[in-house]
Amino acid sequence: MFGNTHKIENNNSKRETVEKFFDMIYKLALSQTKDRDSADDVVQEVFLRFLKSDKVFESDEHIKAWLIRVTINCSHNVFSNSWAQKTTPLTEDIVFDTEEKGDVYYAVLELPQKYRAVIHLFYYEDMSIDEIAKTLRSNSSTVKSQLSRGRKMLREKLEGGYGLV
Amino acid sequence: MFKKYYKEANDNIQPNRALIDKIFEEAEKSSVRKPFPKVYKFGTAVAAVLVLAVSAGYFIHFDVEPSQNNKPQLAVEIQNPKVTVETENKQEEKKAGSETINSDEAKRGNDESKTHKKEDVQIAPKEQNNAEGQTTTDNGKTKKTETVVIPITPENEAPSAEVGQEPVLAMANEAEQPAAFSGRTVNEAEEVPENGETEEASLENLTEVADAESSVINSMLVSALGESDGDSGGQYVFEIVGKNEDIYFGIWKEVNDGESSLKSDFVVTSDMSAMYECEHTGNGKIHWTTEENLLLD
Numbered sequence: 001m002f003g004n005t006h007k008i009e010n011n012n013s014k015r016e017t018v019e020k021f022f023d024m025i026y027k028l029a030l031s032q033t034k035d036r037d038s039a040d041d042v043v044q045e046v047f048l049r050f051l052k053s054d055k056v057f058e059s060d061e062h063i064k065a066w067l068i069r070v071t072i073n074c075s076h077n078v079f080s081n082s083w084a085q086k087t088t089p090l091t092e093d094i095v096f097d098t099e100e101k102g103d104v105y106y107a108v109l110e111l112p113q114k115y116r117a118v119i120h121l122f123y124y125e126d127m128s129i130d131e132i133a134k135t136l137r138s139n140s141s142t143v144k145s146q147l148s149r150g151r152k153m154l155r156e157k158l159e160g161g162y163g164l165v
Numbered sequence: 166m167f168k169k170y171y172k173e174a175n176d177n178i179q180p181n182r183a184l185i186d187k188i189f190e191e192a193e194k195s196s197v198r199k200p201f202p203k204v205y206k207f208g209t210a211v212a213a214v215l216v217l218a219v220s221a222g223y224f225i226h227f228d229v230e231p232s233q234n235n236k237p238q239l240a241v242e243i244q245n246p247k248v249t250v251e252t253e254n255k256q257e258e259k260k261a262g263s264e265t266i267n268s269d270e271a272k273r274g275n276d277e278s279k280t281h282k283k284e285d286v287q288i289a290p291k292e293q294n295n296a297e298g299q300t301t302t303d304n305g306k307t308k309k310t311e312t313v314v315i316p317i318t319p320e321n322e323a324p325s326a327e328v329g330q331e332p333v334l335a336m337a338n339e340a341e342q343p344a345a346f347s348g349r350t351v352n353e354a355e356e357v358p359e360n361g362e363t364e365e366a367s368l369e370n371l372t373e374v375a376d377a378e379s380s381v382i383n384s385m386l387v388s389a390l391g392e393s394d395g396d397s398g399g400q401y402v403f404e405i406v407g408k409n410e411d412i413y414f415g416i417w418k419e420v421n422d423g424e425s426s427l428k429s430d431f432v433v434t435s436d437m438s439a440m441y442e443c444e445h446t447g448n449g450k451i452h453w454t455t456e457e458n459l460l461l462d
C-alpha cells in the first residue's frame with residue numbers, strides 16, 4: 001500500500017521533471033544531431049534512462065547536469081552508429097521569422113560537434129565555463145579553448161559576427 | 166547581438182511535446198518486461214569468461230618478442246594480426262620437478278622454426294601438461310602432447326585461425342557528479358591561443374580493420390593510456406572503425422557497469438606515435454588538431 005503510493009508520487013515527480021527539462025533537452029539534442037528525427041530519438045533515449053534510473057539526485061541542478069551529459073553522449077552515439085558512412089544531415093526545415101536568427105542558428109550547426117555543445121550551453125543555457133566543464137566532466141581550460149575556437153569559426157562564417165566577442 | 170539572435174532562434178523551435186507521453190508509455194512497457202532468465206544470465210557469464218580467457222591467451226602470446234626479426238614488436242603485431250595455430254609436435258617425455266619449456270627447441274622437428282621462443286617459463290609438471298595440451302593417464306604417464314604455436318613474423322602466411330575479440334558494448338552513459346551552478350563571470354571566455362595544425366580526412370575510402378588487428382591496437386592504447394578512467398573507474402575501450410594509408414580511426418569508449426559511453430573519436434598513427442581526438446565535421450569528413458598528442462601525456 002505504502003509502496004504503491006510512494007511509486008505514484010515518484011512517477012508524478014518524474015513526470016514533472018521530464019516536462020520541466022523537455023524543451024531544454026530537445027533543443028540541445030537538435031543542436032547536436034542537426035536533425036529533428038534524430039533529436040526525437042535522443043530525447044526519448046535520455047528520458048527513458050532517466051525514468052529507469054535509480055540514481056538519487058540531490059537537486060534540480062544535479063538532474064540538469066546529468067541530463068545534459070547523457071544527451072551529449074547519446075547524440076554522440078547517434079553519430080558513432082554510422083561512423084563510416086557519416087553524412088550528417090543539416091536540418092533545414094526550421095523557419096525563422098528573421099534572416100539574422102536563421103543565419104546565426106545555422107552557423108552554429110555547421111560547427112564541429114564539441115564546439116556546438118559548448119556554444120549552445122554558453123549562449124543559450126547561460127552556463128558558465130566552470131559549469132560546462134563540470135557538467136561535461138572536462139577541464140575549464142578545455143572548455144575555454146573550445147569556446148574560443150567555436151567563436152572564431154562563427155566569426156568567419158558570420159561576416160561581422162553579429163557582435164560576437 | 167549574437168546571443169540575442171541565437172536565443173531567439175532556439176526559442177522559435179517548438180519540440181513535439183507529444184513525445185513526453187510516448188516516453189512514459191515506453192518506460193511503462195519496458196518495466197513490464199520479464200526479467201532475464203537466470204539460465205541465460207549464467208550462459209552469458211560463461212560466454213564472457215570464455216571470451217576473456219581466449220583474449221588473455223592471445224595477448225600472452227603476443228607478449229613474446231620476435232626472435233628473428235629486428236622490427237619493433239608493436240609494428241609486427243599490427244602487421245600480423247592473424248594467428249596461425251599449428252598442432253604438430255608430440256612430446257613423449259615428462260620430467261619430474263620444475264623444468265624450463267622452450268618451445269623453439271628442435272624437439273618439434275622443425276628447424277626452420279617460424280615460431281617464437283617462450284623463454285624460461287617455469288611451471289610445475291602437471292601445469293606444464295595442461296599448458297601443452299597433454300593428456301595424462303591415471304598412472305601419470307603422458308599419452309599425447311600437442312603444442313600450440315603462434316608465429317607472428319611477417320613471413321608467415323595462410324593463417325588457419327583468427328583469434329581476436331571485439332568487445333560487445335551496450336550504449337549508455339550517465340553523469341554521476343552534481344554540477345554546482347554558480348553563475349558566470351564576465352571575463353571567463355577569453356581567447357585562448359591555438360597551437361598545432363588542423364588536419365582533415367575523408368571517411369569515404371576507409372578500409373576495414375580486422376578484429377584481431379583492432380584488438381591489438383586496443384591493447385596497446387590501453388597500455389599507453391591506462392585501463393580505466395581515474396575518476397569514474399570506467400574501463401577504456403578503443404574501437405578501431407577503419408584506416409587509411411597511415412592512420413587508424415577509432416572510437417574511445419568508457420564502460421561502466423556494463424554500459425558504455427563515448428569518450429571521444431580519435432585518430433592514431435599506424436606507428437603508434439601519435440593519437441589525437443577528432444571531430445566529425447559533417448559531409449563525411451573529420452578533422453583534428455595536432456595540439457595534444459594523447460600518447461605523449
